Amino acid sequence: MVVEHLLPAGWLERKRQFAFFIGLFYAIIGIIIAKALFPDDPSLVAIAFTSILLLPLLRKLFTIEEKQEKREKRFSLVHLFRDEGDFISVYFLLALGVFATYCVASMILPGFEINALFRDQLELRGANGGAIFTAGLFIDILLNNWWVFLACFVLSWIAGDGAIFLITWNASLWGTIFGVTARSAALASQGNPWWYLAIVLLIIAPHAIIEMLSYILGGIGGGLISADLEREKGERKTPRPHVFYSYVGMIILAGLILLLIGALVETFVLDNVVLYQEIVAQSFMAAS
Incomplete structure (x- = not known):
């Protein structure tokens, strides 16, 4: 797309705030195109279009990161954080931009438009919302997050940057659910929906950020392996494969650690933050 030529990947890493x-x-373009071409069921199509638009930019970023890792002569945590920090920030801010689009859209669009545009996201809200607080909550959350992490890793390993589809989906899912929850709870209590949204975001931000970073690291790890295998087909092999794969292994390990921390934080929030439980209950009262 034209934006990739106007804003090179290297520039975006230096000016990463523009990634948001x-x-x-x-995300807005994806929703508009999906609505125009597939008015009967645009929700998943919008995710696909948004992901496709993001792919060229991510491919450039993966190429830059792979070359940086292969230039390293020995493994260093300092180099790992230096080389990957900007890429992770850009990836996260891209996802945050998608999240913000769906969150705000869920707050300002008419109810019938929300039901049409975000049907698949709302179906998952209905499936999960009524039974969020369970005795085996930690295991349920950990297993669910593990499968998402694994899917991000495998899709990126196979397709290079395939994790963007799952990450975009999760960003849209969270944005829709949190926006609709705040809006519905405010309707039930005759409160300010934006105030409710601020409360919801403050409560869920810690574990949502940790989990999103985990998925991104899984995608980056798989993508770097894919880029290395693809490059070896037509070019010389990695000069120091043990150093390169040490970096990849640490990225994956960091993702798994964040996965565990995210599940612990989310379990604590859902089991102990009474205010959030009340907001969720109010939102389903309005929907019933």
Whole structure:
């Protein structure tokens, strides 16, 4: 797309705050195109279009990161954080832009438009919302997050940057659910929906950020392996494969650690933050 030529990947890593607005813009474009071409069921199509728009930019970023890792002569945590920090920030801000689009859209669009545009996201809210607080909550959350992490890793390993589809889906899912929850709870209590949204975001932000970073690290790990295997087919092999794969292994390990921390934090929030439980209950009262 034209944006990739106007904003090179290297520039975006240095000016990573603009990644948020790119994610925001592409998500809006994806929703508009999906609504125009598939008016009967645009929700998943919008995710596909948004992901496709993001793919060229991510491919450039993966190429840059792979070359950086292969230039390293020995493994160093300092180099790992230096080389990957900007990429992770850009990836996260792209996802945050998608999240913000769906969250705000769920707050301002008419109810019938929300039901039409975000049907698949709302179906998952209905499936999970009524039975969030269970005795085996930690195991349920950990297993669910593990499968998402594994899917991000495998899809990126196979397709290079295939994790963007799952990450975009999760960003849209969270944005829709949190926006609709705040809006519905405010309707039930005759409160300010934006105040409710602020409360919801403050409560869920810690574990949502940790889990999203976990998925991104899984996708980056798989994508770097894929890029290395693809490059070896037509070019010389990695000069120091043990160093390169040490970096990849640490990225994956960091993702798994964040996965565990995210599940612990989410379990604590859902089991102990009474205010959030009340907001969720109010939101389903309005829907019933």
